[in-house]
Amino acid sequence: MVLTSYTVNGSSSSSQAIKGVYYPSWISSNFSPSSINTKLFTHVYYAFLTPNNVTFKFDIEQTQEAPLLLNFTSTLHTKNPPVKTIFSVGGAAEGPVLFSRMVADSSSRWHFILSSIEVARKFGFDGVDLDWETPQNPEDMENLSHLLDEWRVEVEKEAKATGRAELLLSAAVYYSADLSGPPRSYPSASITKNLDWINVMTYDYHGAWDPTLTGANAALYDSKSIVSTSYGVQSWIRSGVPLSKLIMGLPLYGRTWQLKDPRSYFIGAPAVDVGPGPDKTGVLTYAEIVQYNKDHKAKVVHDMETVSVYSVAGNIWIGYDDTKTVAVKIGYARAIGLRGYFFWAVGGDYKWKISKTASKLWSL
Numbered sequence: 001m002v003l004t005s006y007t008v009n010g011s012s013s014s015s016q017a018i019k020g021v022y023y024p025s026w027i028s029s030n031f032s033p034s035s036i037n038t039k040l041f042t043h044v045y046y047a048f049l050t051p052n053n054v055t056f057k058f059d060i061e062q063t064q065e066a067p068l069l070l071n072f073t074s075t076l077h078t079k080n081p082p083v084k085t086i087f088s089v090g091g092a093a094e095g096p097v098l099f100s101r102m103v104a105d106s107s108s109r110w111h112f113i114l115s116s117i118e119v120a121r122k123f124g125f126d127g128v129d130l131d132w133e134t135p136q137n138p139e140d141m142e143n144l145s146h147l148l149d150e151w152r153v154e155v156e157k158e159a160k161a162t163g164r165a166e167l168l169l170s171a172a173v174y175y176s177a178d179l180s181g182p183p184r185s186y187p188s189a190s191i192t193k194n195l196d197w198i199n200v201m202t203y204d205y206h207g208a209w210d211p212t213l214t215g216a217n218a219a220l221y222d223s224k225s226i227v228s229t230s231y232g233v234q235s236w237i238r239s240g241v242p243l244s245k246l247i248m249g250l251p252l253y254g255r256t257w258q259l260k261d262p263r264s265y266f267i268g269a270p271a272v273d274v275g276p277g278p279d280k281t282g283v284l285t286y287a288e289i290v291q292y293n294k295d296h297k298a299k300v301v302h303d304m305e306t307v308s309v310y311s312v313a314g315n316i317w318i319g320y321d322d323t324k325t326v327a328v329k330i331g332y333a334r335a336i337g338l339r340g341y342f343f344w345a346v347g348g349d350y351k352w353k354i355s356k357t358a359s360k361l362w363s364l
Contacts, residue, residue: 017362018197018247018340021355022047022088024347028068031347033075036083040355043084045129046072047345048091049119053098056108057115066123073124086168087120088129096140099132103143106150113151117158120167127168129199134174138184145187152194172199175232175249177239188239195245199342200236202229203251206319208274208282214317216267217255220307220329224268228306229329233338243337250329250341250358252348254289254320256282265312267303267319275316285348289320323357330361 020043023033036044046069052059060066073085090099102108116128135141151169159166171191178185191198205227206215222228229248236246256275259265274282276292284292289311293300296313303309307328310319321329333341341358349355 016244016339018042018342019359019362020045020199020247020340020342022343022345023072024048024345025065025068027345027347033072034079036076036079036346037352037355038076038079038081038083040352040359041083042340043086043126043342044076044346045086045088045342046125047088048094048131049087049089050091050094050098051089051102051112051115053101056102056112058119060119060123069123069125077124084126084168085124086127086129086170087123087125088131088172089116090131090133092131092133094131094133096132096134096136099130100136100140100143103140103147106146109143109147109150113147113154116151117154117167121158121162121164125167126165127170127196129170129172131172133172133201134179135184135186137182141184141187145190148187148190148194168196169194170197170199171195172201175200175202175205175229176226177232177235177241186239188236188241192241192245197245197247197339198236198241199247200232200249201344202232202249203344207255208280211257211273211282212271214257214259214265214267214269214271214310215255215319216303216306216308216310217253217319218249218251218308218321220325220332222306230332233333233336237336244339246338248329248333248338248341250326250343250354251321252343252345252354253283253285254318256284256319257317259312259315259317262312262315265310265317267306267308267310269317271317275318284318284320286320286322286354287348287350289318290350292316292318321354323353326354326358327361330358334362 019041021041022045155167203218220229257271258273260270277283293311298311298313300311309322
C-alpha cells in the first residue's frame with residue numbers, strides 16, 4: 001500500500017530543527033544516557049522531576065536522584081556530538097492537581113520558578129520543560145499564563161545577572177489547543193511570548209481506556225473524528241502559536257487489543273480487552289512489537305487513510321508507527337513548516353531505525 005508523500009518547502013531547514021527525545025528516569029538501570037545515539041537528536045529531556053507538593057520547590061538533595069542528574073547532563077554534553085539537556089517536570093503519572101494548586105497562587109509560582117532555575121543551573125541543564133497533563137478548567141489556563149509570564153521574567157533576570165545564556169523553556173501540551181469538558185483553551189499568546197517551543201503530544205488517541213474498539217495510536221488523519229495529528233497541529237496553528245514553536249510528537253510504542261473476532265481486524269474493530277503489555281497496560285515498545293510480530297508471524301497492514309500501521313496475530317491487534325508512517329509524518333511536518341519533532345521515549349526504538357529515518361529525512 002502506498003502512503004501519501006509530501007513536497008517539502010524551504011521553511012524548515014535542518015539548522016533550525018529540533019529533534020527531541022524524552023529519557024524516562026526509570027529506564028536508567030538498563031539504558032544509560034551514554035547509550036543514546038546523539039547523532040540523531042538535538043535535545044534530550046530527563047523525565048521527570050516533581051516539586052514538593054507543599055513548598056513547590058524541588059527536593060533533589062533529599063533523594064537519590066542528584067548523581068543521576070549530574071551523570072545525565074555531563075554525559076550528554078560531552079558525547080560526540082553533544083546535545084542540549086532539559087529536565088521535564090510532572091508527567092502523566094503526576095496528574096493535574098499539584099500543578100493546579102501551584103499556579104493558583106503567586107507565592108507558590110515564585111517558589112517553583114526560582115527552584116526550577118536553581119536545579120537547572122546546579123545540575124547543568126540547558127532548560128526546563130513543563131509537562132502538565134492537563135489544565136482542567138479556564139482558571140487553570142489563566143493561571144498557566146501567569147506562570148509562563150513570570151517564569152520568562154525570572155529566566156531573563158537570572159541570565160542577565162550571571163552573564164549566562166538564558167535557560168530554554170518548553171512545555172509538553174495536549175494534542176489540541178482546545179479541550180472539551182469543560183471547554184478550555186491554552187493561553188496561546190502567553191505560550192508564544194514566553195516559551196521557546198511546545199511539544200505537542202500527538203499520540204495516545206486510543207488505548208486501554210477504550211478496550212472495546214481497536215484504534216490507531218497516533219493517526220495522522222481520521223476522517224471520522226477530530227482525534228488525529230493533523231487536526232491537533234492545525235488547531236495549534238489556528239490558535240496563533242507560530243510554526244517555529246510547534247514540535248510534533250511521535251510515539252516509539254504501540255497499543256494492543258484482544259479482538260472479539262480474529263477475522264474482523266480493521267481499525268475500529270470490536271475488541272474484548274487490552275492485549276499484551278506489562279502490568280496489563282496494553283503498551284509495547286516498537287522494539288517489542290517488531291519482536292512480537294516476528295515471533296507470531298503477524299500480518300502487518302499499512303493504512304493509507306490514517307497513515308498508521310497495525311499488525312494482527314490470532315486475536316491480538318497492535319496499532320503503532322514504523323519507519324514508513326513516520327517518514328510520511330516527517331514529510332507532513334516539514335511541508336507545513338513545523339520546527340521539528342520529538343519522540344516518547346528513548347529506548348523504545350528498534351536498532352534506532354525510526355529515529356534514523358526521522359533524522360535523515362529532516363536533514364535532506
